[in-house]
Amino acid sequence: MMRIVALEEHVSVASATAGPDLVASMRGGARGGGKRAELEDIDGMRLPSMDAAGISFQVLSVPGMDAGLLSPEAAPPYARRYNDALAAIVRGRPDRFATFAHLPLTAPEAAADELERAVRELGFPGALISGQTQGKFLDDPVFAPLLSRAEKLDVPIYIHPGIPPESVRKAYYDGFSPAISSTFATSGFGWHAETAVHVLRMVLAGTFDRHPGLKIIIGHMGEGLPTMLWRCDERMVQKDTGLSRTISQTILDQVWITTSGFFTLPPFIAALLTFGADRILFSVDYPFSDNLEGRAFLDALPVTPDDRKKIAHANADHLLKLAP
Numbered sequence: 001m002m003r004i005v006a007l008e009e010h011v012s013v014a015s016a017t018a019g020p021d022l023v024a025s026m027r028g029g030a031r032g033g034g035k036r037a038e039l040e041d042i043d044g045m046r047l048p049s050m051d052a053a054g055i056s057f058q059v060l061s062v063p064g065m066d067a068g069l070l071s072p073e074a075a076p077p078y079a080r081r082y083n084d085a086l087a088a089i090v091r092g093r094p095d096r097f098a099t100f101a102h103l104p105l106t107a108p109e110a111a112a113d114e115l116e117r118a119v120r121e122l123g124f125p126g127a128l129i130s131g132q133t134q135g136k137f138l139d140d141p142v143f144a145p146l147l148s149r150a151e152k153l154d155v156p157i158y159i160h161p162g163i164p165p166e167s168v169r170k171a172y173y174d175g176f177s178p179a180i181s182s183t184f185a186t187s188g189f190g191w192h193a194e195t196a197v198h199v200l201r202m203v204l205a206g207t208f209d210r211h212p213g214l215k216i217i218i219g220h221m222g223e224g225l226p227t228m229l230w231r232c233d234e235r236m237v238q239k240d241t242g243l244s245r246t247i248s249q250t251i252l253d254q255v256w257i258t259t260s261g262f263f264t265l266p267p268f269i270a271a272l273l274t275f276g277a278d279r280i281l282f283s284v285d286y287p288f289s290d291n292l293e294g295r296a297f298l299d300a301l302p303v304t305p306d307d308r309k310k311i312a313h314a315n316a317d318h319l320l321k322l323a324p
Contacts, residue, residue, distance in 0.1 A: 131162015161191030
């Protein structure tokens with residue numbers, strides 16, 4: 001049986017949370033709130049669902065900004081408590097789970113320290129963040145200590161979509177029914193556009209050039225970037241950007257993408273033709289997408305057996321240093 005590693009798979013630990021239901025707010029209301037049981041239940045729901053789909057291993061992550069919504073004073077102890085709770089899940093089933101660190105991004109120096117603690121003491125293979133933090137993307141100089149620490153530790157940062165700023169939401173996505181406006185701003189379109197912008201900002205700001213060892217993962221079949229790389233290069237040329245690499249080369253050198261939540265061939269073909277099989281990793285986006293649907297999509301991909309193994313587990317095992 002082929003090993004299957006999924007690495008945008010979300011979890012919530014009730015004992016570690018505090019304050020408002022940030023998972024529900026992150027997911028735009030009822031859809032997120034309705035998944036609370038699946039997010040929290042490990043033995044009764046998550047593992048049986050993995051087994052039914054033949055998913056060998058999940059890399060867990062907190063599905064919202066949580067600590068990124070807290071003050072610089074409150075965020076570090078919250079993130080530390082959450083990471084300790086995540087580590088306990090992994091200790092219970094190290095054969096089935098690893099986890100990305102949850103970081104207190106409103107306190108960037110503390111975020112760098114927490115990443116190092118999570119990697120060195122808890123054995124985490126990287127971190128996952130959710131979008132911008134108080135209007136700042138990772139290209140902002142305030143996050144340089146975190147990016148340098150990730151380089152030093154040789155672990156990736158997964159950029160997951162986050163809550164759009166209110167001004168963006170109102171200008172771009174409001175004006176429809178509450179359900180449509182909310183979904184339009186998040187999982188229906190806005191999340192993906194913002195994550196693509198996040199990565200492009202990092203390229204154009206020279207963030208990747210200043211941190212040549214930085215490794216970034218993005219989900220949802222590349223958040224639209226595979227179809228836009230040629231256009232970005234053609235319109236934003238090096239004589240104008242002043243960068244040592246083209247936009248596409250920078251991204252292809254330092255960014256990996258996952259299949260999370262996108263189980264249809266057209267975006268996969270674009271991703272395969274641009275990023276190649278060595279840069280694509282399987283993900284489901286559990287519990288917001290279905291494990292069985294994700295596995296069926298993986299099995300049906302029009303790729304060679306070797307490339308299917310790369311996408312299914314080998315790329316993740318190598319990038320995250322997972323021990324099969």
